[in-house]
Amino acid sequence: MNLQRNWPVLALVLLLAAGLSAPLVTGASAVAFFLEVLLGGLMSGVLYALVALGFVLIFKASGVFNFAQGAMVLFAALALARMSEVMPLPVAFGIAVLIMIVFAWLVERLVLRHLVNQEGVVLLMATLGITYFLDGFGQTVWGADIYEIKLGLPKTPTIVLDNIFQGGILINVEDFVAACIAALLVICLAVFFQKTPTGRALRAVADDHQAAQSIGIPLNRIWVIVWSVAGFVALVAGMVWGAKLGVQFSISLIALKALPVVILGGLTSVPGAIIGGLIIGVGEKMAEVFLSPVMVKAFDLAGGGIENWFAYVLALAFLLVRPEGLFGEKHIDRV
């Protein structure tokens, strides 16, 4: 571990550790509350990570910064919500998966295939177009109201560990299950990428299009696979968020929360998306709960709202000191 290269990581760890210890010194009874905040942060962090993962998958395999990821989450969630009104949830889920695969195929056929070797900015604009199309098309097909996804889990918070801490820790079962689903998905994807020949081909395409073609890796098929996987991830993210908050237009805005996550974790790193998501999730909750009171006291401010900007400020700081993110590849061009 090269300390000089990794000092931003070290600084971050120190910062988090300081944040962790601050509430601890105020009294032992705060431990349970602290853990609650931590858990809450981790759970929303996993969800951020899911959306960020969609970005990373597509960026890795095609060099496209897919602005449409948020729209894909909304579209998949809408499809799932509306179809689950008339059929059992698992069936609706299966059909939604098929819809996302068809979508991936159409994107490759109609857009990507014609834009091979174009500038990154051209591709970004193309995905911007896809974003607005998908937002509108989703409303045309599925409607523009707020819809429900019922996972059949209890929404009431449960108290656990009350024999260890006084008062116990309050957790939401639905959140907990959602986080477990997300974690499972992330593990599956990591295995798929690292351990299977297709995963290897995907990583190869991500590294060098031309070389991948020269050894007979079919680019077009790889893109369909990658967009399908990203569509699947979007569907899971949409399901989890939709169950929590209801399926509505604002879901597509969580893509904006995933931006600081990918900046933090690195655009090309799957583990980066996960750890970045967790850091942002925990960081903003911690900041909201423990930093606001400090700011209220010290500067006589109104406090609150830190959750809204914390992620972006952290991302900005990272852009300044470590633009490739925690785990991204550093680009060194031979001159």
Next chain:
Amino acid sequence: MGAQAPEGVMSARNIGDIVLKLDGVSLAFGGVKALTGVSFDVREHEIRAIIGPNGAGKSSMLNVINGVYTPQQGSITFRGETVTQMRPHHAAEMGIARTFQSLALFKGMTVLDNIMTGRNLKMRSNVWLQALRVGPTQKEELAQRAHVERIIDFLEIQAYRKTPVGRLPYGLQKRVDLGRALAMEPQVLLLDEPMAGMNMEEKQDMCRFVLDVNDEFGTTIVLIEHDMGVVMDISDRVVVLDYGKKIGDGTPDAVRNNQSVIDAYLGVAH
């Protein structure tokens, strides 16, 4: 072992029929003519070099064979099948492998993984089976791995198996690039300046590998090179390009004594 003298090489490998033939290939980028009516053929098991000064169209030629560029005129005949253009994926399927002048390795991946990607076309198992890691997938992976290990032994890079290629020195990266191409078990191997930027020792190693590949696997080799000395030592026949036109074709000795080749390389007084 690879024979050292070109004469010895030729008799030992018994050069066969024409496997690859280019007919009147012309390629232009807008107004810039990269290739103008170039024709030549490559025989089975031979080492065929394409040489020429900077900007002569050597790399363009290779990219036409490999299908990266689409020529405006002319045709390519590979093993009896004539087409007006190749496609990179199709070329790979038909048994044409290549290496790159500026390294195009998968930098984040290990040496082993890089070479394993070369086996991609040989893998037959289904994506879904792979995802579930069931069925014949594991057995197939092991068989492919065994083949890759032989290539790693052959190229003497056993010690770097698990090293990410981005961390290897240049000469070794070139060797991995060759290994990845060899993993495809190609009929024809296209080498784009395999010795560019190497020191003397690395050049000699690379020459030895090229000759050994040709000798042991019987692979036909088409090679672009800057270094005249290297080319003349290892190749059976040489094509000389200048400003996109063919100005010489024949054995190294014949080419060396060809007046227009000498002019192209040394310049001519007007």
